[in-house]
Amino acid sequence: MEQHFDLDTRGGLPADLKALLEKYPREQWSGHANLGQTAQFWLGRHDMFRDLGSALADALSQHREGKVELDPFRRWFAPRLGFFLRELEGHHQIEDHHYFPVFQQAEAKLARGFELLESDHEVIHQDLLAVAETANRFLAMEAAGEASPSSEARRAADAYAAASEQLLRRLIRHLADEEDLIIPLILDRGEAAIGI
Numbered sequence: 001m002e003q004h005f006d007l008d009t010r011g012g013l014p015a016d017l018k019a020l021l022e023k024y025p026r027e028q029w030s031g032h033a034n035l036g037q038t039a040q041f042w043l044g045r046h047d048m049f050r051d052l053g054s055a056l057a058d059a060l061s062q063h064r065e066g067k068v069e070l071d072p073f074r075r076w077f078a079p080r081l082g083f084f085l086r087e088l089e090g091h092h093q094i095e096d097h098h099y100f101p102v103f104q105q106a107e108a109k110l111a112r113g114f115e116l117l118e119s120d121h122e123v124i125h126q127d128l129l130a131v132a133e134t135a136n137r138f139l140a141m142e143a144a145g146e147a148s149p150s151s152e153a154r155r156a157a158d159a160y161a162a163a164s165e166q167l168l169r170r171l172i173r174h175l176a177d178e179e180d181l182i183i184p185l186i187l188d189r190g191e192a193a194i195g196i
Ligand SMILES: [Fe+2]
Pocket: 092, 095, 117, 121, 174, 178
């Protein structure tokens, strides 16, 4: 993988992919005439992933700090984590198979950008699997351990916390860079001309 593609170390899009972003900086997005319904819906989905991701992280911290009991924690947490993982996987599949090819057709110069985003999706897919696996183990241990968690249960909780922290950190970077590549293109051309 090219160094500046690396989701863990890059600080944003590579410079050669930022020409349109310089023309349409974030301050201009909201209320722009070309920010149509598809773009607004899509940005809303991204915000949902950010909000739910941080709510899941907060819930875990509160439980681990002893502020929320096991039962209410599990009842709140398990269905929302499942929803988050399923929706995120589906979101990336729609982008890979439907939206990215349409955007690339609209602007061939951005092909490298979509390679970068697709490679992010592959990395994040592995993170999703790791989060699901560690979550199952963590929640099963919690259920068995009840009031006094064993050291094995604590390790399972640590493993889940590490996997989910890595997923969220990478996802936040990915969402921002994806928006920085795609929204300026939409503002430049308009949704109807692009075909979305
Ligand atoms: Fe994506």
